Amino acid sequence: MYAQIKTKLAAKGLKVTMQRVAVYEALLNSKEHPSAEKIISVVSEKYPGISTGTIYKSLETLVDKNLVMKIKNDGDKMRYDAFIDSHHHIYIENSDKIIDYHDDELNELLDNYFAKKNIPNIQIENIRLEIIGKYI
């Protein structure tokens, strides 16, 4: 795990510091799309004394280098996701849960649809679904 993280950071020209490794590792280990606050608490257990400013800086660096993506919800905090391949999110109503949804068949369907139906003056780069749902 550490070796892979180190390689990825180095490949982007970033210095490999324990703070960055800890942040990236915390994200890779979480399927919950944690907020910065959550990451701070997870990382602090392992490395007490790490400062919040540093975690924010690490997160921003990782986002800039496309190792991590930022996702927003209706609340006021950003959430982070270390899985950057194209996927969709299911927002569970009345909760702060955000669930990943991978569906290649759907992606193909959408690609085909927009290949035919083009939107004037716009070139589509990416499509993400926000599925709003609730538990049955």
Place this chain on the structure above:
Amino acid sequence: MYAQIKTKLAAKGLKVTMQRVAVYEALLNSKEHPSAEKIISVVSEKYPGISTGTIYKSLETLVDKNLVMKIKNDGDKMRYDAFIDSHHHIYIENSDKIIDYHDDELNELLDNYFAKKNIPNIQIENIRLEIIGKYI
């Protein structure tokens, strides 16, 4: 215009104040999904002296009553949209533009798709596309 707004507010049990009317009117007149800041500047021209706190409160009230929806973007400010029928948004890369995208054919396609393919334990309430694109 005023009559319709008044009716809608009253139908939700809200008192019809000039501040609320002004905020709602500003949103109905804008296709730009304005931020609170933008709404404040538009409303202030017509009604100088209106306070920012009141505008935030009006926006929240309208959102609570489902007359307006909040939309998120990658920046730090919320944006607001008075058109609450189901539609999608095109986010223009490297700009703060958000363009509405209505497409009944697409909606039908998605409805059919998810009617067949159901997601375990989840009941879908709504689907919104975030289309990321750029001007050609």
Place this chain on the structure above:
DNA sequence: CTGCTTGCAAATGATTTGCAGGAAA
């Protein structure tokens, strides 16, 4: 070495809140 990173604490800035006075129903 030396330039990128960290820690710290202060700053920022959008949004919220408490409360007294005001206006809609």
Place this chain on the structure above:
DNA sequence: TTTCCTGCAAATCATTTGCAAGCAG
């Protein structure tokens, strides 16, 4: 009248920033 709403200014709180000291390359 009575309840809801507004204005104001202070408070919040996530995130950012400036800078001296530290560490990776």
